[in-house]
Amino acid sequence: MARYTGPVCRLCRREQQKLYLKGDKCYTDKCPVAKRNYAPGQHGQGRRGNMSNYGLQLREKQKVRRYYGISESKMRKYYAMADKMQGVTGENLLKILEMRLDNVVQRLGLAESRAEARQLVTHGHFVVNGRKVNIPSYLTSVGDVIEVKEKSKASPKFKELVEKHQGTTKPWVQFNSEKLQGNIISEPSREDIDLPIEEHLIVELYSK
Incomplete structure (x- = not known):
């Protein structure tokens, strides 16, 4: 299945909640979900009837796929691993x-x-445990060290991002802003x- 390349804000509107696919824009008044909190398309503002159990299950699956930007085949693969x-199983999948x-x-x-992270990884800006990795779906492990490649550290983009997001990392990762390195x-x-x-x-x- 080909990757979706259309306007990502339509995906958030389809789920009628923010999936934070556009970075900083999602936190501003320019976010389309805040301005038009209904599904896209000409029938988007129509009444939505009660959803079936299958419909609820499908929407939850689609939310996760869109949030992480993965294909259906990848999603099934990860579910099989989690199972x-x-x-x-559900927590293992996440x-x-x-x-x-x-x-x-x-x-x-x-x-x-x-989406930006996938592009940066694909362009070879990162090393994992000292080895260049350009596969966005690469599964890291506890103890791995992820670092911006030496040649890329001089890029003003990374310095700007570090200043902007300083202190916003999660408890399960540590970040060294001087080395542009995470553990x-x-x-x-x-x-x-x-x-x-x-x-x-x-x-x-998936268990049906």
Whole structure:
């Protein structure tokens, strides 16, 4: 399935909640969800009837896919991994998604959005444990060190991002602003994942 390349604000409006896909714009009055809190399209303002259980499950799954910017095939792959792990399957799924390299880069404040993080990773601006990694879906592990590549550290963009997002990283990652380096110190807990989602609905959908 091809990646969605249209206006990402339509995705937020479709879910009728902010998915924070545009970085800083999502926190301003310019956010389309704040101005037009209804689904896109000519019938977007029409009445929405009661949604079936399947509809609720599907919407929750779509929210997560859009939030992390992944395809359906990737989502199914991660669900299969989560289902084999010990613990609660839904929470395991969100932990796997959080450990993707593009998400970690965004969590460290080195990108304003996951889309930008994916682009930066693809362009080879980061090294993991000293090795260049340009695959956004690369799954990091506890103890990994993610660092901006030496040649990229002089870029004013990274300095600007660090100043803007100083102190906004999550408890499961540590960030050294001088070295432009982050450490994964633990797996994220469910409380660390600021996603208003009912992951059990996704499990119900995929377990049918």
